[in-house]
Amino acid sequence: MIQASGLSKSYQNVHALQDVDLRVEEGTVTALLGHNGAGKTTLVNILSTLLPPTSGTAMVAGYDVVRQSRQVCNVIGLTGQFASVDESLSGFDNLVLIARLLGASRLEARRRADELLDMFGLTPAARRAARTYSGGMRRRLDIAVSLVGRPRVLFLDEPSTGLDPASRISLWETVEGLVADGTTVLLTTQYLEEAERLADQVTVLSKGKVVAAGTPKELKAHVGERRVHLTMSCRADAATMGASLRRAGFNAIESPDDCTVSVPAAEFTDFADIVRTAADTRAAVVGFSVSEPSLDDVYLALAR
Missing domain, CATH: 3.40.50.300 (P-loop containing nucleotide triphosphate hydrolases)
Structure with a gap:
């Protein structure tokens, strides 16, 4: 049109x-x-x-x-x-x-x-x-x-x-x-x-x-990806969780600033695998959140 x-x-x-x-x-x-x-x-x-x-x-x-x-x-x-x-x-x-x-x-x-x-x-x-x-x-x-x-x-x-x-x-x-x-x-x-x-x-x-x-989805894919964030009770538990998730095939990263482990979750089926792995790991999870890139992220990245 x-x-x-x-x-x-x-x-x-x-x-x-x-x-x-x-x-x-x-x-x-x-x-x-x-x-x-x-x-x-x-x-x-x-x-x-x-x-x-x-x-x-x-x-x-x-x-x-x-x-x-x-x-x-x-x-x-x-x-x-x-x-x-x-x-x-x-x-x-x-x-x-x-x-x-x-x-x-x-x-x-x-x-x-x-x-x-x-x-x-x-x-x-x-x-x-x-x-x-x-x-x-x-x-x-x-x-x-x-x-x-x-x-x-x-x-x-x-x-x-x-x-x-x-x-x-x-x-x-x-x-x-x-x-x-x-x-x-x-x-x-x-x-x-x-x-x-x-x-x-x-x-x-x-x-x-x-x-x-x-599309909004295509633009957001250029600046980031959906990630799951697991907050642990201490750094030792974060290290344990990170190692366990990596053995399961996930590219898990422990934050150097806190007790958080960040895991990419490209597909929604990844959520179940991440939760299952976390539940089987002997480490105390005190928080769970999901973040996705937004058009705000796209706009700010392009502006920079």
Whole structure:
């Protein structure tokens, strides 16, 4: 649904994007990660026809974003970083206005407005002027506006910024529902938890370039692995446990700073073998924990 090849954008001597390649399959979520100024918003603006690229090509739903920009606009929805609703109108009237501009009848526009207000928990405030909404409510209304036309492709530029935890979770559930119905989503985010929750694919940008891309699982595999940590009662027990696990075929490592033994556990079946070996070893285990690499680890490793 989205394909970019060699996409670049320059402003005199500033290179906002440099030879970016991107592919997003239909009915999936791709997250763009990167620091402020990495080029995330520039890429979204090009794909949504708001900016022309300096070089390279991009297609959305089979349409060229430069030569067929009108067709692209007919199949996309966009929520920018800042709410852009008309604050003099009520939430209901904002949605009806957009629906009418998109060609809906008066009745269809009102029905769609009611549907979206209910979806985003804004029905109690439907008739209030948007200027009386809290920041989170305006953000939810802004996202609702981008869904009026039931877009095939949805661009969300840091959609959960300013939302409280409950509203953020509600937004995630809404995005998951849209994707389940076949919508393709490209989102930028500063929340790694958000990318981990929603994204099928993650693309990491830095200084306008793609520095890593893959599934969250693939990216996490580059910086670490799942490990089991056994905390022993003393260093002698840690040494005994480490030796026992190594005899069982595990690459166990005793920590030089405490009484902990760390063991890689690539497969879930490894857990049973580790527990069985630990139970058969005459050493006192006082703690057991499991750690997995996160997208936070990926992001920090790439930043370094």
